[in-house]
Amino acid sequence: MPIEGLSINLATVREQFDLAQAVDACMAQGIHAIAPWRDQVAHIGLAEAARIVESNALRVTGLCRGGMFPACDPARREAAIEDNRRAVDEAAALHADCLVLVVGGLPEGSHDIRAAREMVAEGIAKLLPYAKANGVPLAIEPLHPMYAADRACVNTLEQALDICELLGDGIGVAVDVYHTWWDPMLEQQIARAGAAGRILAHHICDWLVPTRDLLFDRGMMGDGVIDLRGIRAAIEAAGYRGPQEVEIFSSQNWWKRPGDEVLSICVERFNTVC
Template structure:
């Protein structure tokens, strides 16, 4: 795959740049695909962000993030659904290929994981028709089980696909190497996702050993233990040939390096170890 197959999730260079400067830094190294976060869009304004995307011919491989459905009250769930509708609107304005959903964990004070998953189901049921009306695919991103309590109670690709199968088309999955590499069912579930046309995004980074922070110490590709070439081969065999999107949260390492050097390393590792 050529460099056109590489996307930079702007979380990777969040500490160095705002949205406009991040775009300029990517374009300076011939990267024309990005995945911004909603707060980065809000900081510059949706209209200006959309203008920058269009004027530079950028591909937005996904908007991060919707989701976070579970709430302590029905009103809280309703508010989350409304916020997700605004996220759909933003994704549409940016011509994003999908809206990535991190579904949310246990609401405050709760120990009822099945109830949280029920709220995710309810939230998806309420959101999907709105997204379908605007032709915006929803991509559920299963997160590693260590995040079940606070970020995502959907923790395996199998769980995410089971949710998708309850709704039909226009909803799929974002497969993030950091979150799924360990799963003993990974190969069969990637094949299942491909057969159903459910693979909407492919995120890459690496799992460091040791990991100093389970949220903010992701590794650059090639620095950890994930077999990224094998994962890519499975995803491509399943029929997905879209960009690989580098998403690295690294507060004490890559977040402290010059942004142009981070992007250059992403390119070098994409070409050699992915």
């Protein structure tokens, strides 16, 4: 029996498995939804990845990731958009629910976060027609403010939804509890996103205390302080019915354990604390 409502972002087991191995391990646990990363797709080839998705009737809750729009040089910004079009192609081939956008931070040497944010909105505006033509919804993922400089200058749901409203349909947000749990406006903005039909993905993990690394110390659900059930309730009340997607980067813990064990604990925690 497939487990309803659970997806695994394959970054969670990226040190243990390639895409094909990860899918086998997920299927063995009853997990029939995944979200791969582009490098994982490239490693086995897009055609083979698409074949694996199709033959296992997998739901692909997102392709990670497009984005990284800001650059000082206009030619580099154009190259980033072109690369995002290839990501759209891949998402379309995999029948992904969305292409997740990690929008990028400040260009090198820049102190102007407002300009970076404008480059993001402009880049997404240029990408969107291609995404719509290919039937791939774009999901802006606001990242935690600790990544504002180097990964994503869109740091709150409110900001992401403001961009969505500027751009019209075909675009929404990925709500990741790790990035958004602290936000005083979270419930209000989840309701806003839901009312506009813009919740495209729901990522889960946990915030550990202490957090020892800015990038690679995410916790398994239940090991941290995030009110996972409360946020899930808000997201479901806002009308989202898709799976919760587990995405854990953990260089010192989960990436060092056997992949099957990690997946089995994901299932257990999904059933008990999410």
